[in-house]
Amino acid sequence: xxxRIDLNCDLxxxxxxxxIADEPLFGVVSSANVACGFHAGDDDTMxxxxxxxxxxxVVLGAHPGYxxxxxxxxxELGTPADELAAELVAQxxxxxxxxxxAGQRVRYVKAHGALYHRLGVDEVAARAHAAAIAAFDPALxxxxxxxxxxxxxxxxxxxxxxxxxxxxxxxRPDGSLVPRGEPxxxxxxxxxxxxxxxxxxxxxxxxxxCFHGDSPGAAAIGRAVRDALEAAGFAVRSFxxxxxx
Numbered sequence: 001x002x003x004r005i006d007l008n009c010d011l012x013x014x015x016x017x018x019x020i021a022d023e024p025l026f027g028v029v030s031s032a033n034v035a036c037g038f039h040a041g042d043d044d045t046m047x048x049x050x051x052x053x054x055x056x057x058v059v060l061g062a063h064p065g066y067x068x069x070x071x072x073x074x075x076e077l078g079t080p081a082d083e084l085a086a087e088l089v090a091q092x093x094x095x096x097x098x099x100x101x102a103g104q105r106v107r108y109v110k111a112h113g114a115l116y117h118r119l120g121v122d123e124v125a126a127r128a129h130a131a132a133i134a135a136f137d138p139a140l141x142x143x144x145x146x147x148x149x150x151x152x153x154x155x156x157x158x159x160x161x162x163x164x165x166x167x168x169x170x171x172r173p174d175g176s177l178v179p180r181g182e183p184x185x186x187x188x189x190x191x192x193x194x195x196x197x198x199x200x201x202x203x204x205x206x207x208x209x210c211f212h213g214d215s216p217g218a219a220a221i222g223r224a225v226r227d228a229l230e231a232a233g234f235a236v237r238s239f240x241x242x243x244x245x
Contacts, residue, residue: 005201006030006208006239007226008143008164010063010112012049013040013214018072022213026052028222030238031059031208033110033143036091039065039073043094050098059238060099061143064091065112073113074180081128084115088132096137107240108141108162109133111150117177120148130157141240146205162207162239167197167225168215186212190220194228201229207239 008031014020018040026032026049034049035041041049053060065073067087079087088109096106111119111129119126130153133140142154146163154161168187170178178185187193197209209229211221229236 002233002235003201004237005206005229005234006162006164007197007222007229007236008033008061008110008208008210008238009213009218009222010035010110010210011213012045012063013072014045015040015042015069015072017069018214020214022218023052024219025213025222026056026058028219028226029058030236031061031108031143031240033061033063033112033210034095035063035065035112036095038067038087038091039069039071039112043098046095046098050095050102050104054102054104059108059240060095060104060106061108061110061240062092062095062106063110063112064088065115068114073115076114076118081122081125084125085128085132088129089136092133092136106137106140107238108143110143110164116144119150119153120145123149123153126150126153127156130154130159133157134159143208143239163205164208164210165200165203165206166210167193167200168211168221186215187221188215188217190217190224193221194224197225198228198232198234201232201234 009029010033012034126149134157141160143162144150170184
C-alpha cells in the first residue's frame with residue numbers, strides 16, 4: 001500500500017474587494033478549507049464551494065476566522081475566548097447548513113490567519129475553540145500546526161487532531177511561519193513547493209500538506225505539489241476519510 005498524505009487548501013475566500021477564482025483548485029486537493037463568511041466568503045460562495053467539493057469528491061472542512069473582512073482575517077483582534085467560541089459556532093452552522101442541504105457534511109475545522117496562529121499559543125482560546133467544536137459535533141476533526149495549544153486542547157476535548165505543514169510558506173528555525181511581508185514568507189516557485197511538499201510528507205508528524213488558494217500562481221503551485229507527491233509514491237487522500245492512527 002502506498003503511503004497516504006492529505007493535500008488541503010484554503011478556498012471559498014473571495015470577497016468583493018478581493019475576488020479569487022479558485023474553482024480549478026477543487027480538482028487538485030483532497031480537503032477543502034472553506035471560508036465561513038467572517039474573514040471572507042458569503043452565502044453564495046459557500047454554496048458554490050460545497051457544490052464544487054461534491055463534484056470533485058473533495059472532503060469539506062470549515063475555515064473560520066476573525067470577524068475581519070477588511071483585514072482578511074490576518075489581523076490579531078484579541079477577541080475574548082467566549083466570543084471566539086460563539087463566533088466559531090455561527091460559522092460552523094453556516095457552512096454545515098449548506099453542506100447538509102446538498103447531502104454532505106463538514107468533516108473538520110481549520111482556523112484561518114491570525115486566529116490560527118493565536119490558537120497555537122493561547123491555551124484559553126484553544127480550549128474554548130476545541131470545546132465549541134466538540135459541543136457542535138464531536139465527530140469533527142481539527143486540522144492545525146503540531147505541538148501547540150490547539151493540539152493539546154483538541155486531545156483534551158476528545159477530538160481527532162490532524163497535523164499540517166505548508167508547501168508554499170517559508171519556515172523559521174523554530175518551526176513557525178515567516179510572517180507575510182518578510183522576505184521568504186511565500187514560496188512562489190511551483191517546483192520548489194513540490195519538493196518541499198515531498199520532504200514534508202515523509203515526516204512522521206505531518207498528516208496534511210497545505211497550499212494557499214489566494215497566493216499568486218496558486219493553480220500552478222497546487223498542481224506541482226500534487227504531481228510531486230504522486231510521483232514520489234504518495235496516495236493523496238483526505239485525512240478525514242482515513243481511520244485515526
